[in-house]
Amino acid sequence: MPEQKQGLYRYYDERAEEYDEFYSGGGPASIRDPEAYREEVRQIAALLPDYIAGKHIDLACGTGFWIPYYHEKCSQITLIDQSEQMLRQCSLRAERLGISHKTLIIRGDVFAHPLLNNRYDSALIGFLNSHLNDAEENRFLKILREILRPNGRFVIIDSVWTDERGAVRSRDSLQKRHLNDGREYEIYKRYFTKKDFEDMAKEHEMNLTVVQEGRVFITATGTFACS
């Protein structure tokens, strides 16, 4: 595995216990307004139940931060991530919610783990695309198309690119990240505009709608056109 990927994987594994701080504007949050993060979490949380149901997969699920907002209409939830520590947090969350019986937790690489084709009614992809380059994203979207049932719906939540962000971050770069104890990592990260998502939809024959676009996050949902 390339050294850069190993660094990304290690960073998330070692950040697992403090990962959720991001959602209230802490940790690596680059816009210095915690309320913007909290408000946009509320916006996205209110949208998720409209799009997620049945047999669901949360790809690169991390701590499963979004599970409380979407689990109710799911009959089965598959949670996959490469990080043991992220999955530990995720499993604790499922226990707290009393939904362990309907969750399947898989430690694996979404590019390598053999997921069943034509299996899922919905999929959530939170903040994975922004760590993938174009070629990886193309590979990932092909996998996503294969594992979703016809008309299966995906939701992508990621970091938005705005002029405000441009004042503090590069659009596409290796970023230095620090844990609360000062440990430093270097990770690849990029940001998205609505047009980026629309271009992706054209290239991959998706029916996609951007349903949330704020100062910090951008959320799109869609289906793949039948082939």
Ligand SMILES: C[S@@+](CC[C@H](N)C(=O)[O-])C[C@H]1O[C@@H](n2cnc3c(N)ncnc32)[C@H](O)[C@@H]1O
């Ligand atoms: C920014 S976190 C997002 C977590 C979660 N999806 C969310 O929305 O809060 C990125 C996650 O992707 C995982 N990850 C990155 N590349 C992966 C891969 N190829 N296979 C599985 N997990 C991956 C990391 O371990 C990390 O938990």
